Amino acid sequence: MSTFEFPAPRVPDPSDAPSLRWGIAGPGWIAERFAESLALHGSQRVTAVGSRSRARAEAFAETRGLRAHGSYGELAADPEVDVVYVATPHTAHLDVALEAIEAGKHVLVEKPLAINAREAEQIAKAAKARGVFAGEALWTVFLPSYDVARQLIRGGRLGELTAVVGDYGEYLPPSHRAHDPELAGGPLLDLGIYLLGLATDILGEPERVLGLGAPLANGVNDQLSALLGFPSGAQATLTTTMGGFTPALLTVVGTEAALTFDGPFNSPGGLTVRTSDGETHRWEGSPGSHVDGLHFQAAAVARAIAEGRIETDERPLELSLLALRVADELRRAIGIEFPGERRAPARL
16 A cells, blocks of 8 residues: 655644734625634634624624724724725625725735736735735635645645646525626636636646636526636636535646545545555545634734735735636636626736
């Protein structure tokens, strides 16, 4: 039987990160889990929440002992907030992030950073000009399991990379905002961005993007598939749907071994490596939910800010921009246009 050694995760203890004061913009589903994760783990503190609806902000704040603000501008101006976590619908990411940056606040923006690469570039440029931190909350890349995988991939333990194969589907009911074309609906920005984000983190920038969509009556595509071709000859085959739950697996294939993240691949969990001799090897990571993992990204942000950096090593802004450039090209291939968007020339 062959041996295969897994490296230890290099993720520091979140409790050791400098404690920052967080303000949450948008008291929705993911904001609830972010606040709970920070309350249960690590050293970060949520101090305030802002919403366009003061009533919603107050309801969120009441049970958590937070200050409530009836606008995102009020939240950005709060002197007891160091960093704003932007958890609004995707279409509001740009305006809310820019308002916080202009006020001198650091920002961590829920994935994706914006609805397209052009808007994401505006956020990146504004943050650099103001000298504040800006990052995308793609929580998966901050998890210990992903760091183990990253070391194996970048250390050449899988051999020459030849493919990434992934799926991510959930059932999102008709009442979910992902069904609203005015909110950049469809599974791409909620679910598919994980696939694009990790595939490009692993394989780099593709030279060819092919896409297939399945539109609903309202024009929103409820299922998307992508085939990405890379200069090395590697390919990524990715599919996402909001019409039902899929295994949500991601496999990275190399000439010496293939690595598979436990499903759902974007959450805490274990890893399986199958080497070219057919042997299977396991790294056992504890499975978990958003509450078990969102604090890792907050701790990474706090460490970066304390060290005077304006982005994290785990998710530098260029990688966020790359994933959105690929998403833009995929939408061009399928014919998807988001509200208020004018098509820009192809970038790939």
